[in-house]
Each structure stands twice: as structure tokens, then as C-alpha cells.
Amino acid sequence: MIHNPVLRGFEPDPVILRVGDEDYYIATSTFEWYPGVRLHHSRDLVNWRALGGALDSRRLLDLSGVPDSGGIWAPGLSYADGLFHLVFTVVDTYAEGWKDLPNQVTTAPSIEGPWSDPVPLHGRGFDVSLFHDRDGRSWLLNMRFDWRPEHDMFAGIELQEYDRTSHKLLGQPRTITVGTDAGVAEGPHLYRRGDWYYLVHAEGGTGYEHGAAVARSRDLFGPYEPDPAGPLLTSRHDPTLELQKAGHCSLVETPAGEWYAAHITARPYTERGRCVLGRETALQPVTWTEEGWPRIAGAVPTVTVPAPDLRPAPFPTPPTTDHFARPILGPDWSTLRRPADQNWLSLTERPGHLRIHGGQSPVGRRTPSLVARRVTAPRCSFETRVTFDPRTPDHLAGITAYYNTRNWHYLYVTSTDDGSPALHVLSCEQRTRTAHPVQVPLPPGTSVVLRAELDLPVLHFAYDTGDGPVPLPLELDATVLSDEAADEFHDGQLRVLGFTGAMLGLWVQDLDGAGVHADFGYATYQAVAE
Structure with a gap:
């Protein structure tokens, strides 16, 4: 069984990735802490070991002067061309209606590095991720931030082509969705299954109204139809759930075709009270309906869930x-x-x-x-x-x-x-x-x-x-x-x-x-x- 949270304590915004048939990785946000972008490894989705962080030097990351809870927000980890691709936002400011949001990309032949000198991308928004399509083209996703007082700060999910050879963005960005009525569309991840593109994104903010939504389209640029069943995952309707603030999902498929969602969760000390452990990472099984929609049972997080059909692979217990x-x-x-x-x-x-x-x-x-x-x-x-x-x-x-x-x-x-x-x-x-x-x-x-x-x-x-x-x-x-x-x-x-x-x-x-x-x-x- 998987016992949630699988990553305990301050481990938010998980992006999960499978490389080959055996290795699974999760990257999480680190904000003002070094090394930037925490990395974790598993071979069975049950047992996880910390690898430390990817961005461990000023060559790779400068956090000098960033505000509390600034710095690294919601990284994106992917694999293509025999390289790990890590995209990340370094939030220099976020208060009083403004955000300075430089986004960068770095690559490495191994999850343990060495990581290349980061290349600037853009500063239009945060929560960046890369999608590598079947035709060999890659696309950068992010939420679009709008600073203007009369506009919604969360202006939708944006897509722009990224050239993996030149490390440059191509063409112009396009907004592919503005999300659902829950608002605050962010944390986008794009997947392709069959003839459909599936866009999974966070919604509802980072607190107790948090959730994850999914939409799909047969065309990369949309229009994207939201799942008519509602959120993929949320705790917002039930304050008695042990796992609260559930949302911000990313998906992974095992070689046997089993799907899982890695997501944010939190365990308050009292009902809807303070969360001293911060936002943690949990896993939920995902099934697919006959109509082709991904679903988490009840759309709510569960503490104990079935593990995939993988050989158990425990790691040595770290010394105390x-x-x-x-x-x-x-x-x-x-x-x-x-x-x-x-x-x-x-x-x-x-x-x-x-x-x-x-x-x-x-x-x-x-x-x-x-x-x-x-x-x-x-x-x-x-x-x-x-x-x-x-x-x-x-x-x-x-x-x-x-x-x-x-x-x-x-x-x-x-x-x-x-x-x-x-x-x-x-x-x-x-x-x-x-x-x-x-x-x-x-x-x-x-x-x-x-x-x-x-x-x-x-x-x-x-x-x-x-x-x-x-x-x-x-x-x-x-x-x-x-x-x-x-x-x-x-x-x-x-x-x-x-x-x-x-x-x-x-x-x-x-x-x-x-x-x-x-x-x-x-x-x-x-x-x-x-």
C-alpha cells in the first residue's frame, strides 16, 4: 500500500516523472531555500529517497534578497533527448500587486547532474512545465500573470513552443484556457493519451479551496473542454478529511498502464486550522472512464491507497x-x-x-x-x-x-x-x-x-x-x-x-x-x- 503523504513536511508542488521502466522522480518547490528544487527517487511509488536539490550553487541559482516564500515556485521536470529538463521560476517579488518572475531552463544527463548553465525564458508568469509531443516538438506551459489593477491576476494558461536544441522560445504565446469557475488557474501539466491532449491544472488558490481540474482537446491549442464531472481532486467540500488543501496534480503512467497523480496536500493541527508541516506530497490512483476522462475515486484524497504492480524496492532507512x-x-x-x-x-x-x-x-x-x-x-x-x-x-x-x-x-x-x-x-x-x-x-x-x-x-x-x-x-x-x-x-x-x-x-x-x-x-x- 501507499501511505500518504509519501513526502512529509515542506514538499509542495510535486511534478512526477518516469524515466525508463523502473525509475520515478518527484521534484518539489523550495522557495528561499538551497539547494533549489528538491528531488526524490522511487522504484515502486511506495518507498522514496531524498536526492537533495538540483540547483546547489550560485551559478545555477541566486536567491540573495528574495522575499519570504519567494524564490523557486513549482518547477517542471521532464525527460527528452537523453536529458533531464528542469524549468523553474525564481520569484524575486510578489507583493502589492506586482510579481517579478524570471523563468529559466537547465538540463542534465543524470538526475544528479551536472546541470547546465540556466537559460532565461520569459517573465510573463509562473508554474512552468515542458510538454514533449510525439512529433518531437516541445511546448512550455505556465500561468499568465496580469499586473493591471482592473484585470484578473490569473489570466489563464499559456502555451508557447520551445526549441530543445537552441533552448529558445519560438513564435508567440497562446492562451489555451482561463480555467473553471473556481478561478486561479495555475500549475499546468499537459499529457497526450490516444487522440486527446489532457491539460491538468491547479485551481482555487493554495488554501482550503485548493483543487485540481482537467480539460481535454483533440487540438493542442484547444478549445479545451473541462471535465463535466467537476474537479479531478479537492478537499474543499469536506473539512473532516485527514488530507486537506488537495490539488496541484501531475500524472504518471507505469509500464503496466497504471496511472497515478502526485498532488499537494496538508494536515492541519485542528480542523481547517494551521498547517505547521506545510504542504506535503501525496499519491492517488487514477482510472480512466469509458469516455476517456481521468478520475480519482470520489475526487478526494485518501491516506492509504493501493500501490501499483511493481516490485517492492525499499531504500535503507536514513540515520537519525x-x-x-x-x-x-x-x-x-x-x-x-x-x-x-x-x-x-x-x-x-x-x-x-x-x-x-x-x-x-x-x-x-x-x-x-x-x-x-x-x-x-x-x-x-x-x-x-x-x-x-x-x-x-x-x-x-x-x-x-x-x-x-x-x-x-x-x-x-x-x-x-x-x-x-x-x-x-x-x-x-x-x-x-x-x-x-x-x-x-x-x-x-x-x-x-x-x-x-x-x-x-x-x-x-x-x-x-x-x-x-x-x-x-x-x-x-x-x-x-x-x-x-x-x-x-x-x-x-x-x-x-x-x-x-x-x-x-x-x-x-x-x-x-x-x-x-x-x-x-x-x-x-x-x-x-x-
Whole structure:
């Protein structure tokens, strides 16, 4: 059986792809986090392993200065000419009625690279994907964004020819549909089955009204007829479903002719409440009617569904503790707004440790020093041992439960005014900081174990200087680490979006530029089975 979500935690906007008879890949959005575009591999659609991200250097991706939940939106992954083709949008701005949306394409002979220098495409919209037709021609799809105040921002799904040899767009774009009455047509993927072209797209926005629709045409350019049965998938009509916000589908066919849809979903802590784990990826079987329409049973997401007739292919279980014994970060780690390079971190300067050189403040968007991993379960823990020698209150290092620059909790080592090290706790919710009444003196020159325990809706911190763990007397609201808490509107204008999910990580600040660093001896993440 397939147990959903198959990719847990912050793993939205899945595009699924089969290459050959055995290998399946899913690419997901990463927004302001490196490496850009998370990649996952499976041979049976049940067991998945993280491969890390495709865009792991500034040559491939520049996220410096992007807003919270900007950066990589809804990539497209396809395969042609013996190459993987990755198209993606880097959202530089999205607020107050404007969006700057450069789209690019890169290719690689292997899913693990090397990826070619990205080539610019256009900036008319986002959620790009490539469709490779039987005649050898390729087509780029995207939603069309319209900035004009008197127009609908979501102006329809656009199609334009793409030449795979020259990496250039040909001809003029054409709008092939404006979607259904649900509105907000985006996330398009095009498929061909028999004599029909099938257009699958998201609708209804990214929240609880989210869904996926399908339309078809015998002509590539339409007109596209919507499925008369309504949405292909949605949770909007039933708040009791365990999997909410279902939509944004992409399809894959097995060699035996079985079809599956990969889609967004979310698991709120309370009914239609906050989703701390962010938007996740699930799979649903797809059948075809006699009339030739794809259908998901009941058009609703199910937690447990039948697996395809493929040989089971489990992967080794990843270790819960990273001892930082390898020269590069493992695939579960992400870094904020700058790639994991020797300019600010090292796994070799002190063997068996991750050394992180201090970066910008928690609101800095160019050179923050945060290494984090996704929260994948409502109950989990995160622990590390940090060695740090702060000299002023401008030097901080510790662990964070993080959503974005405006929403986080932080347990950190810093210096008091007289130069003595101490533990402090700071929280931030929608830009409002709270310094908690905690100050634990630490012996100079020693390391300390820091621990975070998440048990929704509460986050607890603890520390250990060698005499056993000491819980801190704080019950922190973990639901501020959610999409819903992150969304901000002012005077009717969108200012901040919440598209990611909760992260647990290692954070270091050097606010006076003194060159301080912290050494982390290990990191243990344990999720409690659900």
C-alpha cells in the first residue's frame, strides 16, 4: 500500500516523472531555500529517497534578497533527448500587486547532474512545465500573470513552443484556457493519451479551496473542454478529511498502464486550522472512464491507497543522527538564501563537526547562516551539541524552530554585557519579538547540548551542560510556524505569503562582523511514528 503523504513536511508542488521502466522522480518547490528544487527517487511509488536539490550553487541559482516564500515556485521536470529538463521560476517579488518572475531552463544527463548553465525564458508568469509531443516538438506551459489593477491576476494558461536544441522560445504565446469557475488557474501539466491532449491544472488558490481540474482537446491549442464531472481532486467540500488543501496534480503512467497523480496536500493541527508541516506530497490512483476522462475515486484524497504492480524496492532507512563525517551536507539539509559553500560553513575545518560562521540577523535576506531540515511529523525532536565562544551580545548560536524571517523560536548561546556566556530564548511572530525570561549562565569554554521537542501545538526547549537534560519552563506556540500564521495583508494588500513549512535547524549570527563561528558536533532528528 501507499501511505500518504509519501513526502512529509515542506514538499509542495510535486511534478512526477518516469524515466525508463523502473525509475520515478518527484521534484518539489523550495522557495528561499538551497539547494533549489528538491528531488526524490522511487522504484515502486511506495518507498522514496531524498536526492537533495538540483540547483546547489550560485551559478545555477541566486536567491540573495528574495522575499519570504519567494524564490523557486513549482518547477517542471521532464525527460527528452537523453536529458533531464528542469524549468523553474525564481520569484524575486510578489507583493502589492506586482510579481517579478524570471523563468529559466537547465538540463542534465543524470538526475544528479551536472546541470547546465540556466537559460532565461520569459517573465510573463509562473508554474512552468515542458510538454514533449510525439512529433518531437516541445511546448512550455505556465500561468499568465496580469499586473493591471482592473484585470484578473490569473489570466489563464499559456502555451508557447520551445526549441530543445537552441533552448529558445519560438513564435508567440497562446492562451489555451482561463480555467473553471473556481478561478486561479495555475500549475499546468499537459499529457497526450490516444487522440486527446489532457491539460491538468491547479485551481482555487493554495488554501482550503485548493483543487485540481482537467480539460481535454483533440487540438493542442484547444478549445479545451473541462471535465463535466467537476474537479479531478479537492478537499474543499469536506473539512473532516485527514488530507486537506488537495490539488496541484501531475500524472504518471507505469509500464503496466497504471496511472497515478502526485498532488499537494496538508494536515492541519485542528480542523481547517494551521498547517505547521506545510504542504506535503501525496499519491492517488487514477482510472480512466469509458469516455476517456481521468478520475480519482470520489475526487478526494485518501491516506492509504493501493500501490501499483511493481516490485517492492525499499531504500535503507536514513540515520537519525548526522555525525558530520562527510565533506558535504546530506540530502535532508537545506540552507537559507545562500548555498552551502566554504564561504560560511565547513565540514573539514574541525573533523566530525559542522562549523558555521556567523551571518546576518534573523531578518537578513542576503547572508544568513542557517542550516535546517524539514519537520515531518507533529511529534518530533531535534538535538545538537554546540561549542561557541561569544564575545558580545552580537554573537549568537543555537537551534531554531523556523518558518520565515518573521516567525520563529530560537534557543541560543550568547554573551552577557560582562562577557559571560549564557543561554537565552527569543521568539518572533509576524515581526514582533518576544525575549523570554530565561537566562542560564554557562561555564566559559564548554559545549552545551541543545534540544527542541515539538508536540503540536507546543514546542519545548531543553539544555544539558553535562549533568543531565534540563527542560526550560516555557511552552512555546508551535503553530506560529505555519502557512496560515505567515500570511500577512495590510490595507487589503498582500505583503507576505506563507508557502513553506516548519524547519528545525542550526543558526549562527555575527552581528558586529567579528568573524565568530560555532561548531556543531552532531545533529539528531527523530520523528515519532504517527
